[in-house]
Amino acid sequence: MHFKQAVFDEESWRKVLEKHDGRLPIRIKAVPEGRIVPRGNVLFTVENTDPDFYWLTNYIETMLVQMWYPITVATISREFKKILAKHLKATSGGLEGLDLKLHDFGYRGVSSQESAALGGAAHLVNFCSTDTVAGLLMAQRYYGCPMAGFSIPAAEHSTIISWGRSREKEAFERVLDQFSSVPVSVVSDSYDIFNACKHIWGDELKERVMERNQDSCLVIRPDSGDPAETLIEVIKILGERFGFSLNSVGYKVLPACLRIIQGDGIDLSSVEEILQKLSDEGWSAENIFFGCGSALLQKLNRDTLSCAFKCSYVETNGKGMDVYKQPVTDPSKGSKRGRLLLRRNSDGFLETIERGAGKPEEDLLVTVFENGSLMQDYTLEEIRKNARLRDEEVNPTLHNHEQELLHKHIINGVH
Ligand SMILES: O=P(O)(O)OC[C@H]1O[C@H](OP(=O)(O)OP(=O)(O)O)[C@H](O)[C@@H]1O
Numbered sequence: 001m002h003f004k005q006a007v008f009d010e011e012s013w014r015k016v017l018e019k020h021d022g023r024l025p026i027r028i029k030a031v032p033e034g035r036i037v038p039r040g041n042v043l044f045t046v047e048n049t050d051p052d053f054y055w056l057t058n059y060i061e062t063m064l065v066q067m068w069y070p071i072t073v074a075t076i077s078r079e080f081k082k083i084l085a086k087h088l089k090a091t092s093g094g095l096e097g098l099d100l101k102l103h104d105f106g107y108r109g110v111s112s113q114e115s116a117a118l119g120g121a122a123h124l125v126n127f128c129s130t131d132t133v134a135g136l137l138m139a140q141r142y143y144g145c146p147m148a149g150f151s152i153p154a155a156e157h158s159t160i161i162s163w164g165r166s167r168e169k170e171a172f173e174r175v176l177d178q179f180s181s182v183p184v185s186v187v188s189d190s191y192d193i194f195n196a197c198k199h200i201w202g203d204e205l206k207e208r209v210m211e212r213n214q215d216s217c218l219v220i221r222p223d224s225g226d227p228a229e230t231l232i233e234v235i236k237i238l239g240e241r242f243g244f245s246l247n248s249v250g251y252k253v254l255p256a257c258l259r260i261i262q263g264d265g266i267d268l269s270s271v272e273e274i275l276q277k278l279s280d281e282g283w284s285a286e287n288i289f290f291g292c293g294s295a296l297l298q299k300l301n302r303d304t305l306s307c308a309f310k311c312s313y314v315e316t317n318g319k320g321m322d323v324y325k326q327p328v329t330d331p332s333k334g335s336k337r338g339r340l341l342l343r344r345n346s347d348g349f350l351e352t353i354e355r356g357a358g359k360p361e362e363d364l365l366v367t368v369f370e371n372g373s374l375m376q377d378y379t380l381e382e383i384r385k386n387a388r389l390r391d392e393e394v395n396p397t398l399h400n401h402e403q404e405l406l407h408k409h410i411i412n413g414v415h
Helices: 012-019 061-065 066-090 114-124 133-143 157-161 165-178 193-205 207-210 227-242 266-279 380-387 401-412
Strands: 026-030 044-048 102-104 184-187 219-220 258-261 287-290 313-316 319-322 339-344 349-352 364-368
Touching: 012 364, 061 165, 066 114, 066 266, 066 339, 102 114, 114 133, 114 193, 114 339, 133 380, 157 165, 165 193, 165 227, 193 227, 207 227, 219 380, 227 258, 227 266, 266 287
Parallel strands: 102 287, 184 219, 219 258, 258 287
Antiparallel strands: 026 044, 026 364, 313 319, 339 349
């Protein structure tokens, strides 16, 4: 009905069933999951293992190209991590707590449960902080990780405003009572974030807050206004009311019983701006956590990192031929030619070798699927190890040009 004519090749599909017991005669080779590969390189190759089924490779294109989504989320999440690492190191002298600095707030902002699972799990490659439960389940079921991410109890607007406008203090107090021995986050902008910090937290409930400690800290959550301006104002007020100490590198840190989480208006640009402003005012990144939703899981597309799948090699009657496209109207849409492999060159950079010219023993692509069988399974632990930040990515003075470019590219959304 779709094509208004018979297009579906039932006979060939029946042959897959008869000749291969329904298992696809396909080989997929791929970069180990979590490995950092500069854009423009081959990430996986697909070939048919039985010449009768040459057509299968492109049949599965659409489904396999969907890989762009977790790849892109994991890449963006890792860009966040680089920014956070740089500022945390500079303003605290170390990287303690880095894995918890960016909380996934994106569950509600994605298109489906499946996207939440894929994107949520991709973020967990870089961080251990999430409210996207679907991502945790995916890491559990498919990546051998019993609990990949953590969260803390948190008030949300409904649990504050249902006390009525005149009883915000009572609402806050109730949350403190309910969660007296664990960290708790309290959204505090229902009416006036500055009043809440100055008069409710910083005066009426000050003693209650000061009774708490690092393991039961209050995390105040602003959730509106210009994120950088609001946050600077909030931290100033809290500093005046609760005091602060100086850490080993001379930056201001609020008492251990008090922290802030900014979860509104967060993306790669705003996080950098906020952290820069905080450090300009002498505040350590230790004071703050971030929550990010859409910019992490939804405001991205296949062109963010230009992911595509192209036919590069054919064999006809045993004779091989490199094939490619090279549109006159856009050289950037030219495709790679011939059999491809990924190798590390003598300068230490990853590069794609085209036209079958690479040596198989140098190939970094691993056979992950062959003739219906999964050949290679990765655990989240292995993936996290592959994706961990390198020294030069944390230390700004060693920041290399390639990383700068990737970072700018994602921030500006240039393709
Ligand atoms: O990164 P984002 O996609 O913006 O997601 C984060 C926002 O989502 C939540 O707000 P809520 O769903 O209540 O929406 P609102 O902030 O627009 O009121 C949360 O309080 C953040 O403000």
